[in-house]
Amino acid sequence: MIYRWWAIITNVPYRIKWWWQKQTTGYSDVELWNFDGAIAIYIYKGLQKFRDNVDRKEHHSLPMSRDPEKDMEAIETNEWLEILDKIIWSFKYAADDHFPFCSEHATDLISYEEYDKLERSEKNDLWKACSEKYDEGIQLFATWFGNFWD
Numbered sequence: 001m002i003y004r005w006w007a008i009i010t011n012v013p014y015r016i017k018w019w020w021q022k023q024t025t026g027y028s029d030v031e032l033w034n035f036d037g038a039i040a041i042y043i044y045k046g047l048q049k050f051r052d053n054v055d056r057k058e059h060h061s062l063p064m065s066r067d068p069e070k071d072m073e074a075i076e077t078n079e080w081l082e083i084l085d086k087i088i089w090s091f092k093y094a095a096d097d098h099f100p101f102c103s104e105h106a107t108d109l110i111s112y113e114e115y116d117k118l119e120r121s122e123k124n125d126l127w128k129a130c131s132e133k134y135d136e137g138i139q140l141f142a143t144w145f146g147n148f149w150d
Contacts, residue, residue, distance in 0.1 A: 040094035043141075047091060050148060051084045063147035083140055090137025093130065 018028035031038035054077065062074040115123065 037095055040091045044088060044091035044095050047084060047088045047148070050150075051081065051088060053150065054084065055081060058150075061150075063144060066143065083144060086133075086137045087141045087144070088137075090134045090141065093134050093137075 018030050021028040022031075027035075027038065057077075062077060062080055065075045115126070118126065
């Protein structure tokens with residue numbers, strides 16, 4: 001308990017430094033230590049808000065279909081929401097402290113405690129499934145990157 005308070009007190013100058021860095025440059029040394037995680041959190045929160053606006057129909061347009069047969073038609077709202085959900089899942093997974101392990105919200109199937117009890121081969125299969133789902137969302141993010149506008 002005393003150590004915790006001592007750590008808080010001795011870290012005050014660093015916290016001030018990191019706050020100042022964040023205010024002047026937009027990021028701090030702390031975020032650079034896990035820059036991919038910091039970016040993932042930022043994108044995840046923004047996409048959550050973006051998705052909520054689409055779901056509440058507070059947006060003005062939908063992106064054009066990537067299907068050449070549809071000839072520049074806007075995609076349906078439900079299809080866009082499904083794409084956004086996959087992208088959001090991937091950034092939530094990347095922002096998770098347990099990444100690249102499968103934690104409870106990463107798999108939607110199993111808790112972190114249950115994951116620890118699995119055999120190695122089962123963990124590998126679960127991790128592979130999570131990785132594939134993560135890769136799909138990141139690929140969709142890259143594909144639809146120019147369409148995150150209102």
